[in-house]
Amino acid sequence: MLKTPRRLAKKVEGLSDRAVAWLFIAPTMALLLAINIFPLFWAIGLSFTNYRANRPNEAIANVGLRNYERILTDPDIWIAMQTTANFVFWTIALQTVIGFGLAFLIDRKFRGHAFWTTIILVPMMLSPAVVGNFWRFLYQPQIGLFNYIVSFFTGIPPSSFEMLGSVQLAPWAIIIVDTWMWTPYVMLICLAGLRSIPDYIYEAAEVDRASPWRQFWSITLPMALPFIMLAVLFRGIENFKMFDMVNLLTGGGPGSTTEVASITLKREAFEKWRTGYSSAFAIILFVAVFGLANIYVKALNRVKQR
Amino acid sequence: MAEVMLRGVAKSFGQTRAIEGLDLTIADGEFVVLLGPTGAGKTTTLRLVAGLERPDAGRVLIGGEDVTLAPPSARDVTFVFQQYSLYPHLSVYENLAFPLRSPARRMGKDEIKRRVEATAKLVRIDHKLESRATRLSGGEMQRVAIGRALVRQPAIYLMDEPLSSLDAKLRAEMRLELKRIQQELGATLLYVTHDQIEAMTMADRIGILKDGELIQIGTPRKIYTEPRNTHVATRLGQPAINLLPQGLLPDAGLPAGTKTVGARTEHLRIEKSANGQADGVVDWIEHLGDQNHLHVKLGDRKLITLSPPDTPLAPGDKVMIRYNNPLCFDADGNWLGGRAQ
Numbered sequence: 001m002l003k004t005p006r007r008l009a010k011k012v013e014g015l016s017d018r019a020v021a022w023l024f025i026a027p028t029m030a031l032l033l034a035i036n037i038f039p040l041f042w043a044i045g046l047s048f049t050n051y052r053a054n055r056p057n058e059a060i061a062n063v064g065l066r067n068y069e070r071i072l073t074d075p076d077i078w079i080a081m082q083t084t085a086n087f088v089f090w091t092i093a094l095q096t097v098i099g100f101g102l103a104f105l106i107d108r109k110f111r112g113h114a115f116w117t118t119i120i121l122v123p124m125m126l127s128p129a130v131v132g133n134f135w136r137f138l139y140q141p142q143i144g145l146f147n148y149i150v151s152f153f154t155g156i157p158p159s160s161f162e163m164l165g166s167v168q169l170a171p172w173a174i175i176i177v178d179t180w181m182w183t184p185y186v187m188l189i190c191l192a193g194l195r196s197i198p199d200y201i202y203e204a205a206e207v208d209r210a211s212p213w214r215q216f217w218s219i220t221l222p223m224a225l226p227f228i229m230l231a232v233l234f235r236g237i238e239n240f241k242m243f244d245m246v247n248l249l250t251g252g253g254p255g256s257t258t259e260v261a262s263i264t265l266k267r268e269a270f271e272k273w274r275t276g277y278s279s280a281f282a283i284i285l286f287v288a289v290f291g292l293a294n295i296y297v298k299a300l301n302r303v304k305q306r
Numbered sequence: 307m308a309e310v311m312l313r314g315v316a317k318s319f320g321q322t323r324a325i326e327g328l329d330l331t332i333a334d335g336e337f338v339v340l341l342g343p344t345g346a347g348k349t350t351t352l353r354l355v356a357g358l359e360r361p362d363a364g365r366v367l368i369g370g371e372d373v374t375l376a377p378p379s380a381r382d383v384t385f386v387f388q389q390y391s392l393y394p395h396l397s398v399y400e401n402l403a404f405p406l407r408s409p410a411r412r413m414g415k416d417e418i419k420r421r422v423e424a425t426a427k428l429v430r431i432d433h434k435l436e437s438r439a440t441r442l443s444g445g446e447m448q449r450v451a452i453g454r455a456l457v458r459q460p461a462i463y464l465m466d467e468p469l470s471s472l473d474a475k476l477r478a479e480m481r482l483e484l485k486r487i488q489q490e491l492g493a494t495l496l497y498v499t500h501d502q503i504e505a506m507t508m509a510d511r512i513g514i515l516k517d518g519e520l521i522q523i524g525t526p527r528k529i530y531t532e533p534r535n536t537h538v539a540t541r542l543g544q545p546a547i548n549l550l551p552q553g554l555l556p557d558a559g560l561p562a563g564t565k566t567v568g569a570r571t572e573h574l575r576i577e578k579s580a581n582g583q584a585d586g587v588v589d590w591i592e593h594l595g596d597q598n599h600l601h602v603k604l605g606d607r608k609l610i611t612l613s614p615p616d617t618p619l620a621p622g623d624k625v626m627i628r629y630n631n632p633l634c635f636d637a638d639g640n641w642l643g644g645r646a647q
Contacts, residue, residue, distance in 0.1 A: 198389070198391075200387045200389055200391045201391055201393065203358050203378070203385070203387070203391070204385065204387060204391040204454075205393075205404075206358070206377070206378045206379055207356055207358070207378045207379070207383060207384060207385045208384075208404055208405040208408065208454070209379040209405065209408040210379075210404070210408060211408075211409070214408075218393060218396070218404075219393060222395040223394065223395065
């Protein structure tokens with residue numbers, strides 16, 4: 001065993017366990033306060049003012065709840081919220097169905113299932129910035145692989161449609177990329193759920209003459225449900241604040257068809273420099289996610305306790 | 307109910323041989339208990355009858371029909387697992403009704419209700435029909451699991467140590483219950499345990515398994531009094547039979563070829579020595595209340611036997627020990643048949 005150097009030993013001597021514990025967590029606490037807690041409260045403060053970050057010398061007036069009032073009555077904001085809801089709904093629906101399906105197949109433990117699991121997980125390991133950039137190339141009408149494959153199977157000429165440039169297709173382009181990237185994550189959680197179901201329950205069902213169909217609906221799905229719900233929660237929170245990929249792929253366009261809430265927020269804050277107003281919007285988004293997540297976690301706990 | 311036959315059944319898992327050349331017939335309405343230590347192949351035998359494992363060799367017949375290759379659902383069996391294999395998100399009622407709801411049965415709603423309620427009463431869980439399976443105590447869960455097997459009337463009930471997870475009191479109750487239920491229904495039942503008391507009290511016949519082989523099968527009385535070899539003899543009796551080398555105690559009149567003498571309590575007469583002559587010394591006495599375990603030292607050997615609670619013996623006493631019709635085994639540990647003297 002290494003002996004503690006005498007100088008250090010002297011310094012530590014006389015400190016209680018509690019003091020040492022505080023010493024260890026202090027850096028983390030300080031960092032958390034500085035970059036999470038403090039900005040949150042600062043933003044709450046700003047949300048009641050007309051402060052603009054690009055005009056720091058202007059007088060700041062307290063406007064009370066005016067920012068909130070204006071946001072909640074602004075039709076553009078509601079359109080952005082709808083776009084977000086649409087995006088969240090479709091990505092979760094697709095990722096849950098495909099992710100659970102893949103987990104169900106991988107769970108069969110066929111030859112090489114570990115290899116395929118790893119392969120499937122690859123997209124998840126990439127950075128969203130990288131994913132956004134290379135999908136821009138894949139979606140290229142002339143040289144993009146995506147358009148080429150679609151035309152190969154359907155016969156539609158590849159340059160006749162623009163995934164990122166069309167008002168109808170752009171939302172789906174983003175949904176496809178997010179699904180491609182994050183389905184493996186949902187699969188992983190579902191797989192953990194499926195693996196947690198003991199074999200003897202299936203054996204009991206088999207002896208009880210339950211068909212595979214009935215086994216799925218009365219054992220597999222109910223017992224994996226808490227895991228599925230957890231995956232939905234994670235993906236839901238994550239996609240509610242989706243920013244980087246959308247920003248890289250479409251930047252909210254064409255027009256504002258893919259302008260999700262966080263893109264609107266960025267425009268208000270760093271293009272229009274309405275700092276007070278965007279702070280209020282950020283707080284509203286935060287409360288919305290927090291509230292929804294809380295309701296959802298209550299439901300999740302109810303399912304888990306069954 | 308039907309007769310179940312295993313003929314020359316063998317099963318290995320990789321390099322491990324679980325069952326070897328097993329021949330076993332369970333008569334219609336018979337309660338057969340397989341007794342053996344962990345890894346003897348008891349559970350594998352049950353799973354082979356259920357169809358949860360496929361034999362490497364041999365045949366399985368249920369009611370005269372060869373079902374060796376049939377899946378579990380095609381065999382008319384029910385299985386009680388050692389673990390609480392309830393459907394956790396379903397109520398007790400739904401758990402019990404689960405096997406009846408199989409589309410193959412096409413059972414009416416009223417009939418299901420009648421059967422579930424009758425079965426719940428049988429296993430004394432009728433007061434908790436609406437509870438969720440996960441809200442039950444261990445004993446209640448296992449009663450539901452047993453009930454789920456009883457709700458059908460299959461060719462054979464298979465039970466894998468169903469009572470091992472219950473506390474002693476409940477286990478004693480359930481032992482009686484199971485025997486009563488089996489007799490009431492006239493059920494054919496194959497039951498696996500490592501508990502000799504369960505085997506002795508419930509079985510019509512006991513099968514002793516060791517390393518995948520059926521060493522002996524017979525009525526509890528027969529297995530107890532005429533064990534085929536020393537292994538079978540040590541499986542039954544509490545405290546365990548004393549296996550002593552021939553010549554350790556005066557043993558005139560034992561059959562020729564006796565190498566090992568098996569002596570249970572009823573095979574020994576122990577008296578306080580009067581004339582200084584002694585075979586052994588009382589080492590210590592375990593008081594169990596209704597009886598005592600008497601530990602006697604015979605040179606470097608030890609002998610354990612029962613004695614009445616009011617025994618006059620005390621640790622340190624010198625004692626005379628005589629055999630009284632003990633079990634005699636040859637050099638290979640095989641029983642020599644008949645009784646001595």
